[in-house]
Amino acid sequence: MSVIPAVHVINGIRVDAMKASGTFADVNPATGKVLAEVPLDGAAAVDAAVKSAAEAFPAWSQTPVGERCQVLFAYKQVLEDHFEELTDLIVSEHGKNVPEARGDVRRGIDCIEYACGAPSLLMGRTLPRIAVSSSFSRERDENIPLDSTMERVPLGVCAGITPFNFPIMVPMWMWPMAIACGNTFVLKPSEKVSLCAVREVELAYEAGLPKGVLNLVLGGVEASTELITHPDVKAVSFVGSTPVAKHVYATATAAGKRAQCMGGAKNCMLIMPDANREAAIDGVLGSAFGNTGQRCLAGSVAIPVGEAAEWFVPAIVEAAKGIKTAAGSEADCGMGPLIDAASCERVTKAIEAGVAEGAELLLDGREAAMPSGDCFVGPTVFDRVTPGMSLAENEIFGPVLSIMPRATLDDAIDVTQQSPFGNMAVMFTSSGYAANRFRTEAGAGMIGINVGVPAPMAVFPFSGWKDSFFGTLHANGEDAVRFFTECRILVSRWF
Numbered sequence: 449m450s451v452i453p454a455v456h457v458i459n460g461i462r463v464d465a466m467k468a469s470g471t472f473a474d475v476n477p478a479t480g481k482v483l484a485e486v487p488l489d490g491a492a493a494v495d496a497a498v499k500s501a502a503e504a505f506p507a508w509s510q511t512p513v514g515e516r517c518q519v520l521f522a523y524k525q526v527l528e529d530h531f532e533e534l535t536d537l538i539v540s541e542h543g544k545n546v547p548e549a550r551g552d553v554r555r556g557i558d559c560i561e562y563a564c565g566a567p568s569l570l571m572g573r574t575l576p577r578i579a580v581s582s583s584f585s586r587e588r589d590e591n592i593p594l595d596s597t598m599e600r601v602p603l604g605v606c607a608g609i610t611p612f613n614f615p616i617m618v619p620m621w622m623w624p625m626a627i628a629c630g631n632t633f634v635l636k637p638s639e640k641v642s643l644c645a646v647r648e649v650e651l652a653y654e655a656g657l658p659k660g661v662l663n664l665v666l667g668g669v670e671a672s673t674e675l676i677t678h679p680d681v682k683a684v685s686f687v688g689s690t691p692v693a694k695h696v697y698a699t700a701t702a703a704g705k706r707a708q709c710m711g712g713a714k715n716c717m718l719i720m721p722d723a724n725r726e727a728a729i730d731g732v733l734g735s736a737f738g739n740t741g742q743r744c745l746a747g748s749v750a751i752p753v754g755e756a757a758e759w760f761v762p763a764i765v766e767a768a769k770g771i772k773t774a775a776g777s778e779a780d781c782g783m784g785p786l787i788d789a790a791s792c793e794r795v796t797k798a799i800e801a802g803v804a805e806g807a808e809l810l811l812d813g814r815e816a817a818m819p820s821g822d823c824f825v826g827p828t829v830f831d832r833v834t835p836g837m838s839l840a841e842n843e844i845f846g847p848v849l850s851i852m853p854r855a856t857l858d859d860a861i862d863v864t865q866q867s868p869f870g871n872m873a874v875m876f877t878s879s880g881y882a883a884n885r886f887r888t889e890a891g892a893g894m895i896g897i898n899v900g901v902p903a904p905m906a907v908f909p910f911s912g913w914k915d916s917f918f919g920t921l922h923a924n925g926e927d928a929v930r931f932f933t934e935c936r937i938l939v940s941r942w943f
Contacts, residue, residue: 453465453487454666457649458497458500458664460659463493467489467493474541477785477821478775478776478785479821483643489670493666493671495674497634498607501660504661505604516630517566517567519656519657520655523560523657527560527651534549535549535552538553538644541644544740545784559620559621562906563628566625575597578594578595578939580592594939596937596939599937603631604631605680605682606682607635607685608622609685610636610687613787614743615645619637619645621685634664634681636664676696676707683706683931684705684706685931688711691711693710693711693918708922708931710910710912712843712869713746713869713870714869716749716863716890717735717751717900718857718861718875718876723876729760729764733900736768736848740783740825744871744916745903746845749851750849751860752851753857754855765811769811772817773826775819785823786824786846794845795844796814807834809828810831811828813828813848825847830849830850864891867914870913871893871917872896873896874901875898876898877897893916893917909923909926910923
């Protein structure tokens with residue numbers, strides 16, 4: 449693939465850089481080849497995109513919801529027709545292996561399918577004769593019934609700022625439901641996966657989306673800041689690290705906007721002595737090393753309880769040794785590269801810190817058999833990690849599993865409760881008692897029982913807690929419908 453200039457998509461057409469401060473090299477992390485030069489635009493591009501969305505809003509918001517959904521039905525089929533094209537684009541731009549890339553596209557399509565249910569999801573409520581009111585006329589002595597209705601109406605221009613790790617799916621957490629509800633949208637994707645985002649938006653227009661309903665602006669921090677503070681933007685959705693999520697939430701809400709900001713995590717997986725051993729090893733392996741550990745639902749801390757450590761620790765190390773680290777395009781690739789050289793350096797430093805703090809390094813990903821290059825680190829496993837170590841506290845966002853053995857279930861649950869994060873917690877067990885205690889006391893918004901990655905389908909909200917989420921209404925599910933609409937109450941009486 450040759451180097452191409454990445455472009456904005458504003459008012460349904462490709463738009464070149466406006467007043468970019470420079471460019472960002474969008475690189476294939478497996479090969480190091482530059483795929484695109486991304487303009488680092490700011491206020492001018494954001495203002496043009498928001499203006500386009502604002503001008504499209506009156507007509508789109510008045511379009512019957514069934515007609516809005518017809519575009520999404522068509523888009524779903526367009527995505528199916530381009531499924532392998534999008535898969536290949538993710539593999540080359542992000543580095544996922546092929547099954548992971550296909551999963552990214554498929555879960556995005558799930559979001560489209562859910563948004564197509566907007567005619568039912570947007571239904572309001574009506575209560576006739578909620579009360580009676582006496583007539584003010586001296587000539588009539590009668591009680592007039594009062595009817596009350598709640599309607600859901602769109603907000604206006606909404607915005608989304610998305611990360612690199614799921615370049616097709618995460619944007620579809622946001623804009624499909626937003627536009628199904630009658631809003632218009634401006635997407636600012638990660639500059640690291642700009643080609644995926646541009647293609648996603650272009651295909652929406654191929655499906656018949658009216659001009660201006662969905663816009664895409666490329667850029668870095670400046671573009672994001674302009675977008676979340678723009679006076680014509682009514683709501684902001686964000687996915688990224690916890691410090692940035694907290695900043696975006698504070699900035700957007702201070703500017704009078706709705707905000708839902710999903711942050712990072714440090715997810716724990718408890719392995720009980722009575723767990724199905726094969727299921728536990730398979731679940732932990734996929735959770736810790738799937739997507740090269742670059743997801744907010746990665747299980748990064750394994751807590752074998754009691755005697756479970758005796759069989760779990762050697763088994764997980766052997767299983768991790770069997771993961772082939774390679775370019776995602778290779779047929780038998782088990783784990784692809786990290787997104788860029790900076791991520792590789794960050795993960796390497798985390799491994800070095802773990803060794804320096806006294807954790808036992810059982811499998812060193814720096815020494816794995818893997819391609820030469822700046823973006824590869826193999827599966828890494830530490831044992832005897834203790835609270836307070838950086839391995840136990842910090843989100844690494846890479847293929848590093850930390851094992852923290854605990855003597856009892858109480859001790860293990862205490863670890864999850866003390867975490868400032870609350871995205872997910874997982875338990876492998878055959879005990880209904882242990883599972884019920886865990887689901888109640890773990891302190892996370894997404895719970896897995898004998899499931900390594902309890903990612904909710906699009907019909908349920910992505911329900912992170914504590915420092916993993918800032919806001920009140922989550923992405924996906926009924927929360928998304930409520931986030932992208934506001935209630936209008938009508939009280940009426942007729943004489």
